[in-house]
Amino acid sequence: xxxxxxxxxxxxxxxxxxxxxxxxxxxxxxxxxxxxxxxxxxxxxxxxxxxxxxxxxxxxxxxxxxxxxxxxxxxxxxxxxxxxxxxxxxxxxxxxxxxxxxxxxxxxxxxxxxxxxxxxxxxxxxxxxxxxxxxxxxxxxxxxxxxxxxxxxxxxxxxxxxxxxxxxxxxxxxxxxxxxxxxxxxxxxxxxxxxxxxxxxxxxxxxxxxxxxxxxxxxxxxxxxxxxxxxxxxxxxxxxxxxxxxxxxxxxxxxxxxxxxxxxxxxxxxxxxxxxxxxxxxxxxxxxxxxxxxxxxxxxxxxxxxxxxxxxxxxxxxxxxxxxxxxxxxxxxxxxxxxxxxxxxxxxxxxxxxxxxxxxxxxxxxxxxxxxxxxxxxxxxxxxxxxxxxxxxxxxxxxxxxxxxxxxxxxxxxxxxxxxxxxxx
Amino acid sequence: xxxxxxxxxxxxxxxxxxxxxxxxxxxxxxxxxxxxxxxxxxxxxxxxxxxxxxxxxxxxxxxxxxxxxxxxxxxxxxxxxxxxxxxxxxxxxxxxxxxxxxxxxxxxxxxxxxxxxxxxxxxxxxxxxxxxxxxxxxxxxxxxxxxxxxxxxxxxxxxxxxxxxxxxxxxxxxxxxxxxxxxxxxxxxxxxxxxxxxxxxxxxxxxxxxxxxxxxxxxxxxxxxxxxxxxxxxxxxxxxxxxxxxxxxxxxxxxxxxx
Numbered sequence: 001x002x003x004x005x006x007x008x009x010x011x012x013x014x015x016x017x018x019x020x021x022x023x024x025x026x027x028x029x030x031x032x033x034x035x036x037x038x039x040x041x042x043x044x045x046x047x048x049x050x051x052x053x054x055x056x057x058x059x060x061x062x063x064x065x066x067x068x069x070x071x072x073x074x075x076x077x078x079x080x081x082x083x084x085x086x087x088x089x090x091x092x093x094x095x096x097x098x099x100x101x102x103x104x105x106x107x108x109x110x111x112x113x114x115x116x117x118x119x120x121x122x123x124x125x126x127x128x129x130x131x132x133x134x135x136x137x138x139x140x141x142x143x144x145x146x147x148x149x150x151x152x153x154x155x156x157x158x159x160x161x162x163x164x165x166x167x168x169x170x171x172x173x174x175x176x177x178x179x180x181x182x183x184x185x186x187x188x189x190x191x192x193x194x195x196x197x198x199x200x201x202x203x204x205x206x207x208x209x210x211x212x213x214x215x216x217x218x219x220x221x222x223x224x225x226x227x228x229x230x231x232x233x234x235x236x237x238x239x240x241x242x243x244x245x246x247x248x249x250x251x252x253x254x255x256x257x258x259x260x261x262x263x264x265x266x267x268x269x270x271x272x273x274x275x276x277x278x279x280x281x282x283x284x285x286x287x288x289x290x291x292x293x294x295x296x297x298x299x300x301x302x303x304x305x306x307x308x309x310x311x312x313x314x315x316x317x318x319x320x321x322x323x324x325x326x327x328x329x330x331x332x333x334x335x336x337x338x339x340x341x342x343x344x345x346x347x348x349x350x351x352x353x354x355x356x357x358x359x360x361x362x363x364x365x366x367x368x369x370x371x372x373x374x375x376x377x378x379x380x381x382x383x384x385x386x387x388x389x390x391x392x393x394x395x396x397x398x399x400x401x402x403x404x405x406x407x408x409x410x411x412x413x414x415x416x417x418x419x420x421x422x423x424x425x
Numbered sequence: 426x427x428x429x430x431x432x433x434x435x436x437x438x439x440x441x442x443x444x445x446x447x448x449x450x451x452x453x454x455x456x457x458x459x460x461x462x463x464x465x466x467x468x469x470x471x472x473x474x475x476x477x478x479x480x481x482x483x484x485x486x487x488x489x490x491x492x493x494x495x496x497x498x499x500x501x502x503x504x505x506x507x508x509x510x511x512x513x514x515x516x517x518x519x520x521x522x523x524x525x526x527x528x529x530x531x532x533x534x535x536x537x538x539x540x541x542x543x544x545x546x547x548x549x550x551x552x553x554x555x556x557x558x559x560x561x562x563x564x565x566x567x568x569x570x571x572x573x574x575x576x577x578x579x580x581x582x583x584x585x586x587x588x589x590x591x592x593x594x595x596x597x598x599x600x601x602x603x604x605x606x607x608x609x610x611x612x613x614x615x616x617x618x619x620x621x622x623x624x625x626x627x628x629x630x631x632x633x634x635x636x637x638x639x640x641x642x643x644x645x646x647x648x649x650x651x652x653x654x655x656x657x658x659x660x661x662x663x664x665x666x667x668x669x670x671x672x673x674x675x676x677x678x679x680x681x682x683x684x
Contacts, residue, residue: 001642001645001646001649002645003645005649006648006649006652009649009652009653009656010652010653010655010656011656013652013653013656013657014656014657017656017657017658017659018659030590031590031591031592031593034593035591035592035593035595036591036593037587037590037591039557039587041554043554043557043558044558044671045558045559046558046559046654046672046680046682047667047668047671047672048654048657048658048659048668049655049658049663049664049665049668050658050659050660050662050663050664050667050668051662051664051665051666051667051668051670051671052657052658052659052662053671054654054657055558057653058657093649096646096649097646097649097650097653099562099564099570099592099595100561100562100563100564100570100646100650100681101558101560101561101562101572101591102561102650102681102682104558138591255662257659257661257662258661271661272661272662274662348532348534348540348543349534351528351529351532351533351534352528352532352533352534352535352540353528353535354526354527354528354529354532355526355527355528355529355530355532355533355534355535355536356533356535358535362534362535365537365540366534366540
């Protein structure tokens with residue numbers, strides 16, 4: 001390691017930063033003689049100036065690439081500085097960073113040098129050094145190059161905790177248009193193979209005492225948002241199919257950042273669509289943790305996510321008939337549908353109501369966000385009328401109002417109600 | 426008003442619980458031996474810690490609480506937050522006195538004390554997880570990896586297993602600058618006991634060890650990390666507010682990436 005290492009490191013880190021996966025979760029492992037362990041919940045080690053978590057040393061082995069994908073900063077015809085790491089040097093750097101607790105492990109990707117297989121071979125050399133020579137048991141995420149052979153994917157799964165094959169563009173027609181060297185079969189073949197291998201190991205494990213791991217933290221992928229014209233409903237349908245079919249652990253969404261040059265095949269964006277990206281992550285959360293189906297979040301009638309309110313509120317506003325929900329009776333999946341109630345507060349509600357009946361005074365202390373939940377639940381909070389009385393339009397306006405205005409209107413609402421009661425009494 | 430005076434140790438707190446049940450008299454306030462006498466305290470009971478009392482109380486708690494509930498006790502104790510000892514006292518009492526209802530007493534979150542224990546424990550647990558990520562080790566000339574932290578809660582004991590596992594057979598030390606104590610594990614035998622260490626203040630400079638104590642090449646490594654950290658940010662997405670939200674400024678002093 002020397003002063004040139006820094007120059008290379010900067011080039012190859014900058015080249016890898018558009019891949020948004022950061023997680024180091026999904027596997028727990030104790031140290032085994034060498035350095036390292038892994039924690040099931042993942043650990044964030046730092047945050048970059050863009051606010052994204054840094055958990056792994058996310059780096060390309062080389063940013064030389066023979067492909068010409070229009071959306072990618074590393075495309076062959078882009079005039080940028082190029083560099084490549086020597087495998088021993090990168091393994092050593094990973095260990096040194098790891099020992100200082102800068103990182104949780106390595107996330108290795110690469111530009112396509114010569115062929116997919118040739119590139120995979122080079123990446124595998126780094127993993128082999130880390131796992132076999134240095135006995136490293138920290139986290140490793142390795143990108144599989146679309147079109148890589150089965151044997152190499154199998155070897156990658158032996159060393160890596162997580163594998164990923166990036167879809168990048170959410171429909172095949174657009175992928176072929178923007179990335180002439182790629183197609184969906186090159187992406188789905190390794191993805192399905194990873195699933196088969198994982199299932200095979202699970203079956204073997206029932207028969208034999210000791211079966212080597214295969215990518216124990218599963219696989220993930222990434223789609224780029226806004227480089228092509230797919231609607232949110234198409235993207236979410238794709239995600240839900242990926243969670244079911246190849247059993248992906250995560251689908252990452254990456255707002256398209258125009259990366260130099262002006263290609264007529266790409267939309268002219270003034271800024272990356274960050275708001276849309278955020279809404280897609282929220283929708284993805286609904287799929288994975290909130291028991292929602294993709295078509296409930298976006299469908300032919302509502303093909304794109306509402307940018308003003310989060311997708312759970314949007315669903316609730318479209319379904320006033322589901323509310324108000326009685327928090328003393330509703331089951332867990334129903335509680336999760338209430339805006340302002342998350343998995344943690346839903347669980348607390350369920351435990352707490354076994355011991356006593358819950359009144360409005362308990363709810364906000366249990367972690368329910370009263371400002372949102374008040375239109376959707378019984379017992380009423382601040383005596384707020386529910387969504388069926390106010391109507392979805394009014395609730396939407398109240399939810400969008402800045403906090404101070406919302407407070408004032410809450411007072412007005414309760415005044416209205418109490419004076420109403422006074423009159424009828 | 427009845428006060429219990431105890432030695433401010435965890436064993437002392439459990440002994441206070443023991444005494445309260447033995448005397449059938451419960452304190453309305455807990456004091457340390459050095460606290461000024463309270464004029465409103467009608468009577469004070471001095472808790473004597475014996476080897477037996479805490480063990481018996483803990484064994485009784487272990488029968489009533491889940492593993493998670495027991496862990497919460499420890500987390501709340503380590504919070505070192507003002508009044509958390511009396512909170513624990515009330516919580517333990519509620520656990521012992523609870524009838525056999527439908528729900529678990531430790532999850533009766535409609536009760537303010539039970540909820541406060543759950544929330545405080547969770548907060549301390551989260552802080553410990555943060556330090557599992559944010560502790561930064563520096564290699565010394567002797568080859569020991571040393572990290573300095575300055576946590577609000579006493580989370581150091583919660584991190585030992587994690588780092589012990591992670592470092593394998595390399596020597597390391599985790600040091601709490603604010604509380605002035607650290608834990609070190611020497612090289613060689615993986616099973617070797619942790620030992621408590623105290624560092625001379627003069628060895629510490631800024632957020633790290635004095636530069637002349639560091640191993641050769643340590644400075645290069647740190648500059649590589651700073652270079653990486655800078656290069657990893659996407660310029661078009663700069664969002665320093667979000668960054669500070671996840672990683673508040675108070676941590677920065679000890680983070681290698683912020684010189």
